[in-house]
Every structure is written in structure tokens, then in C-alpha cells.
Amino acid sequence: MTDGTIVTMISIGVTILFMLGVPVFLVIGWWVVGMSFVLGLPLLNIGAALSDVFTDGFALLAMPLFILTGDLINRSGIARRLSDFAYSCLGWIRGGLAMASIGACGLFAAISGSNSATTATIGSMLHPEMTKGGYDERFSAATAAAGGTLGIIIPPSIIFIVYGFLLNLPISDLFVAGILPGILMAGAMMTACFIVCWRNGWGILIGLSPARVIKTGIGAWLGFFAIGLVLWGIYTGKFSPTEAAGVTVGFCIIVGFLCLPLYKLMHRRDGEKPEDRAIEERGFAEMLLVQGFGPTELPSITMRSAQITGILAPLIAVSVVMQQILSVLGAQEAISAFVTSMGGYHAVLFTAMAIVFVSGMVLESLPVTIILAPILAPIAAGVGVDPIQFAVIFLVGASIGFITPPYGLNLYVASGVTGVPYFRLLRYILPYLVALILAWFTIALVPGLSTALLPER
Structure with a gap:
């Protein structure tokens, strides 16, 4: 069995686990461990990366x-x-x-x-x-x-x-x-x-x-x-x-x-x-x-605050290791080549936005940011998008994912605190979704909205 087949099988397996409701941290963690074995990377690398995140990330x-x-x-x-x-x-x-x-x-x-x-x-x-x-x-x-x-x-x-x-x-x-x-x-x-x-x-x-x-x-x-x-x-x-x-x-x-x-x-x-x-x-x-x-x-x-932090912090750490493995697999180069092939400024920007939007439909904003931002931000900077403006564009797109099915974290939270079933919310979220998408494109097309208040750099 080739390494490529094993990588595909592991990726499909963790995707199924994610769809079954396994926590994202465990899904990414198992994928990272499995890929480390396939690529021959020492597990010590995972521990070192996790340590660096928490010791150097003031x-x-x-x-x-x-x-x-x-x-x-x-x-x-x-x-x-x-x-x-x-x-x-x-x-x-x-x-x-x-x-x-x-x-x-x-x-x-x-x-x-x-x-x-x-x-x-x-x-x-x-x-x-x-x-x-x-x-x-x-x-x-x-x-x-x-x-x-x-x-x-x-x-x-x-x-x-x-x-x-x-x-x-x-x-x-x-x-x-x-x-x-x-x-x-x-x-x-x-x-x-x-x-x-x-x-x-x-x-x-x-x-x-x-x-x-x-x-x-x-x-x-x-x-x-x-x-x-x-x-x-x-x-x-x-x-x-x-x-x-x-x-x-x-x-x-x-x-x-x-x-x-x-x-x-x-x-x-x-x-x-x-x-x-x-x-x-x-x-x-x-x-x-x-x-x-x-x-x-x-x-x-x-x-209560510590419990939430305990969910987010390990996810950030293990996602950093995921970035490293994706780089070894060539995923970053593949995505970069695809987005760059779209053409000029607006084509690259809108393609990046589409990738963020689709990713936000199935993933929480944190893994979307950790996985995609280091790939897409340099591409956007290469065609002239201000790094700060692209950060805002990227994260507005990620925020829209909070109300975009099938994931829609905010929809689950709202359902939990109000008692209204998740699927009964979907019809009434559509007007807000349209409004946010229109605002998102406005932010993308008007750089001053993101940079006007910044001190001169």
C-alpha cells in the first residue's frame, strides 16, 4: 500500500469521525499523529511544537x-x-x-x-x-x-x-x-x-x-x-x-x-x-x-472561563503542527498555485474569499484561520492586498461561517440557550446571511474601511 493511499485513508477516516461529532481537537490530533507515522516524522516534533506555542506565544x-x-x-x-x-x-x-x-x-x-x-x-x-x-x-x-x-x-x-x-x-x-x-x-x-x-x-x-x-x-x-x-x-x-x-x-x-x-x-x-x-x-x-x-x-x-480556554488552546497548538505537516505534503503549494492561477488582484481576492467561505461551512473559525491564513495571506499580499485589510476580510468570512450550515457554531449555541431546534433556525438566518455577505464584499472592495483608522505605518 502506497503512502498516498494511507494518507487518503487516514484523511477520510478522521473526516468521518468529525461528521460523527468527535471533537475537532481529537480529529486534528489523530490526523497529525497518523501523518507523522506515515511521513516518518518523530513524535517528539509534536511535543516540541506544542511547547513552543505555549512558551513563546505571549x-x-x-x-x-x-x-x-x-x-x-x-x-x-x-x-x-x-x-x-x-x-x-x-x-x-x-x-x-x-x-x-x-x-x-x-x-x-x-x-x-x-x-x-x-x-x-x-x-x-x-x-x-x-x-x-x-x-x-x-x-x-x-x-x-x-x-x-x-x-x-x-x-x-x-x-x-x-x-x-x-x-x-x-x-x-x-x-x-x-x-x-x-x-x-x-x-x-x-x-x-x-x-x-x-x-x-x-x-x-x-x-x-x-x-x-x-x-x-x-x-x-x-x-x-x-x-x-x-x-x-x-x-x-x-x-x-x-x-x-x-x-x-x-x-x-x-x-x-x-x-x-x-x-x-x-x-x-x-x-x-x-x-x-x-x-x-x-x-x-x-x-x-x-x-x-x-x-x-x-x-x-x-x-467556566478556564474550561473554554482548555478547549481552544490545545486546538491552536495541534493545528500549528498540522500546518507543518500540510507543508511537507505540499498542500500549501497546491492551494497557492490554484489561487494564483486565477489571475489578478480581484480574481485572487475573490477566490481566497470563496475558499474561506466554503471552509467556514464545515469548520470552526479557529482551525480555518490556523490552516488557511498562513497559506492565503502571502498570496493576497503578492497581488497587492494590504496584510491588515486581508486579515479583516479573512476573519469576516470566518465569522460568517458561524451562521452558515451545516456547521454554524452560533446556530448551535443559540439553539442551546433558547430551546429552539437547530433546523428551525435556518429559514430565519437567511436574511442575516445575505446582509453579512453584502457587507463582506463591501469590506473587500473598499480598503479604507479596514485601514482608515490605523496610525501611519
């Missing part, structure tokens, strides 16, 4: 810290205040609560950097409110899934950290480059949301009240401060992304510890919490505080 330290930040702002109540503010601004428009869900996803993403955390948090909070407000439950769940795509584009972003680590690009520049494209994506999804809700007559309108907007804006001041802290520190160079993540975690812990005792003092004698009352009925002091959390809750919050 930038990757930001990943667990931003994951922890997302859990802290959710448990403290900051995420709820951001949602209230978004609804106050948009609730007067047809479909306003659904649009507010997308806006809240954008605000939450600006602190957490995670698509699944964004979908789960906003979906669990606002799906019941949307259902009670006259929206179809399937559309409500699909809205949370679509809004979660902003989690890896609006900075800070876990996947931008991974991309910058792999391609040796300044992570701070990548964060800044994601701001305008993230806003464009949010605007495109809100437009699609408005059209769908207007056609179906969904949603209960609330009057536009400047007083309510101001009050909820004041109530969300801690969230705005956290967003501003991250962006200011990274944009001005005061913090590296890793340091910004550490500072934000510290800020969230202090807020949680300080607010909890003060918040408890404001409980009414009948046991009602300030958050249970209408916004108009809350006092100024109540609006300045959030629910918070105690020191005894911190271990459980940290453990």
Missing part, C-alpha cells in the same frame, strides 16, 4: 483573559445594562428590540471578544423578551446567532489575537482595523432585521424618550468605561493587547466586588431587586450600580 495570553472578561461582565450585570441602553435607542423603530439585540451584541463584543459568549449571553437575556414582545421565537433565536458574529470582529477579538500570532502582525493594528467593518456588519444586520420585522409586523414599539436614553446610558457607564479602557489603551500604545486584557479583568473584578454589597442595600423590603423595576422607577444611585458578584463566586466564574 500574545495568546490575552485569549483566556478576554474570555474571563466576558464571563465577568455577564455575571456582574453590565451586559444587561448595555442591552437596556440599546433598546432605549432603538425600541421606537419597527423591530427595535431585535435591532437592539444586535446592538447589544456589538457592545458586548467590544469587551468580551468571543462569538459564542456573545450569542449565549445576549440570546439568554433577550430571547424571552423578544418572544413576549411579539417576535417569532425562531427569528429571535436567529437574531442572537447572527449578532454573535460581531464577537470576533469588533475589538478586542480572540481570533484576531490568533491571526496576529500566526502571521506576525501587530495585534493592536488588527483590533483597530476591525472597528469600522464591525460597525458596517451591525448596520447591515439591523437593516435586514428592520425589513423582516416590517414585513411581518413584529415587535411592540416604545416611544423614543431622550430621558430614558440618557438614564440607560448612565446605567451602562461601567460597560462604556470598560470598552473605552480597552480601546484607549491599545490605540494609544499604553497597553499591549495582553496587558489590556489583564487590566480589564482587574477592573471587572473590582466592580463586581464593590457593587454587590451596595446593590444588596437597595433591595426593597418585599425582596424586589432594583433590576426588577421599570427603568423609569429606578433611582439615580440604582442606575449607577450593577448587581455585582462576591469573592465566593469568582472561582466558579474563573473555572
